[in-house]
Amino acid sequence: xxxxxxxLDHIHSLGKAARTASHVLATLTTAQKNEAxxxxxxxxxxxxxxxxxxxxxxxxxxxxxxxxxxxIDRLSLNYDxxxxxxxxxRTAAALPDPVGRNLKSWKRENGLEFEKISxxxxxxxIIYESRPNVTSDAAILCLKAGNATLLxxxxxxxxxxxxxxxxxxxGLAKVGLPAASIQLVSTTDREAIPILCEMNQYIDCMIxxxxxxxxxxxxxxxxxPVIKHYDGICAAFIDASANLTMAKNILLNAKCQRxxxxxxxxxxxxxxxxxxxxxxxxxxxxxxxxxxxxxxxxSLELIPTKIKEEFSLQLKKARxxxxxxxxxxxxLAVKIVHSLQEAITHIExxxxxxxxLIITESKDHAEEFLQKVNSATIYWNxxxxxTDGGEFGLGAEIGISTDKLHARGPMGLEELTSYKYLIRGVxxxxx
Numbered sequence: 113x114x115x116x117x118x119x120l121d122h123i124h125s126l127g128k129a130a131r132t133a134s135h136v137l138a139t140l141t142t143a144q145k146n147e148a149x150x151x152x153x154x155x156x157x158x159x160x161x162x163x164x165x166x167x168x169x170x171x172x173x174x175x176x177x178x179x180x181x182x183x184i185d186r187l188s189l190n191y192d193x194x195x196x197x198x199x200x201x202r203t204a205a206a207l208p209d210p211v212g213r214n215l216k217s218w219k220r221e222n223g224l225e226f227e228k229i230s231x232x233x234x235x236x237x238i239i240y241e242s243r244p245n246v247t248s249d250a251a252i253l254c255l256k257a258g259n260a261t262l263l264x265x266x267x268x269x270x271x272x273x274x275x276x277x278x279x280x281x282x283g284l285a286k287v288g289l290p291a292a293s294i295q296l297v298s299t300t301d302r303e304a305i306p307i308l309c310e311m312n313q314y315i316d317c318m319i320x321x322x323x324x325x326x327x328x329x330x331x332x333x334x335x336x337p338v339i340k341h342y343d344g345i346c347a348a349f350i351d352a353s354a355n356l357t358m359a360k361n362i363l364l365n366a367k368c369q370r371x372x373x374x375x376x377x378x379x380x381x382x383x384x385x386x387x388x389x390x391x392x393x394x395x396x397x398x399x400x401x402x403x404x405x406x407x408x409x410x411s412l413e414l415i416p417t418k419i420k421e422e423f424s425l426q427l428k429k430a431r432x433x434x435x436x437x438x439x440x441x442x443x444l445a446v447k448i449v450h451s452l453q454e455a456i457t458h459i460e461x462x463x464x465x466x467x468x469l470i471i472t473e474s475k476d477h478a479e480e481f482l483q484k485v486n487s488a489t490i491y492w493n494x495x496x497x498x499t500d501g502g503e504f505g506l507g508a509e510i511g512i513s514t515d516k517l518h519a520r521g522p523m524g525l526e527e528l529t530s531y532k533y534l535i536r537g538v539x540x541x542x543x
Contacts, residue, residue, distance in 0.1 A: 127314030152283030232258030241322030344374030351472030
């Protein structure tokens with residue numbers, strides 16, 4: 113931890129350095145940015161042992177504080193996850209450069225030529241919790257888009273974030289780029305967050321990644337635009353015509369593959385006409401996988417007696433707040449609905465507009481669901497776990513946005529750019 117007499121002055125010095133570095137990054141060629149990315153990927157690979165050792169310190173501290181297992185899972189690194197970090201950096205290098213694209217060109221009758229081109233945003237602040245891979249994902253995507261990054265990770269990942277940042281900076285140094293291109297605010301002092309959020313003279317955009325409390329804090333203090341999502345209350349509607357074998361496979365993936373992820377399923381809306389068959393197939397499979405079903409009264413009544421007896425400890429009566437909860441664990445709120453429109457209305461009222469799903473054999477119902485549900489990502493017969501930059505073909509993502517302005521859904525490279533207008537003339541003046 114940095115011990116300094118004036119935290120504000122220290123963080124402002126980081127912001128000033130980031131602003132200076134952003135001017136360098138904005139002028140880099142695609143080849144220069146890709147060289148830097150490959151250098152950072154190589155350095156992360158070389159530094160695996162020291163990064164994992166730092167992560168072990170964080171895991172031990174988290175266990176001593178009795179942090180929930182879902183949070184420890186987000187915090188944990190291993191060889192596979194670090195290999196994924198390295199691969200995501202190389203994937204970013206292979207992606208098209210989002211900067212300098214001609215978005216639109218036109219010519220006016222007075223001879224003025226207009227061109228709209230993509231440009232870096234400048235300096236992007238990232239405030240995040242738990243997941244140390246965000247340190248790399250955020251930094252490398254920002255760099256590919258020509259932006260400097262100012263990072264502030266959670267205290268629970270303090271050592272991991274430092275180790276990853278140090279490794280990335282060593283990779284930058286090897287190709288002659290400023291270390292201030294990627295900086296970590298190395299303090300666990302909570303006062304760092306409002307200081308960062310008020311630094312609009314240095315930071316152009318703030319992206320919080322974490323729980324609702326963190327995002328609300330950032331929104332309360334931010335003097336610059338904020339891109340965010342509050343919750344991942346993702347819902348699946350099982351239509352009357354659903355293929356229940358397909359439903360079983362999709363739901364096991366959406367709920368159980370990684371329940372701590374923001375794109376994991378939290379709510380199940382079940383059409384009454386297929387409820388009994390559903391519980392005998394997909395429902396029983398979810399229970400066998402250890403999922404606790406929090407069911408409304410109507411769904412509890414429809415569960416076959418044999419399943420009730422065998423899984424009595426995992427079948428709970430749902431409370432009203434369960435349908436507004438992001439469990440981040442093997443819990444699933446279940447509700448019977450009697451129509452497609454009832455499911456859509458429930459999602460509009462109780463969902464977080466992150467990722468929602470319909471399982472149906474009816475193309476008409478599917479298309480109505482896709483058009484009427486007002487969420488960032490909407491699926492027909494596919495797991496919500498695909499809401500991820502890599503799975504969308506965008507490379508590593510910097511976050512999922514449920515906002516409607518500028519960026520929505522997985523935020524890849526294009527969402528990390530702005531644009532400007534270039535106007536070329538031959539002496540025209542306005543009359």
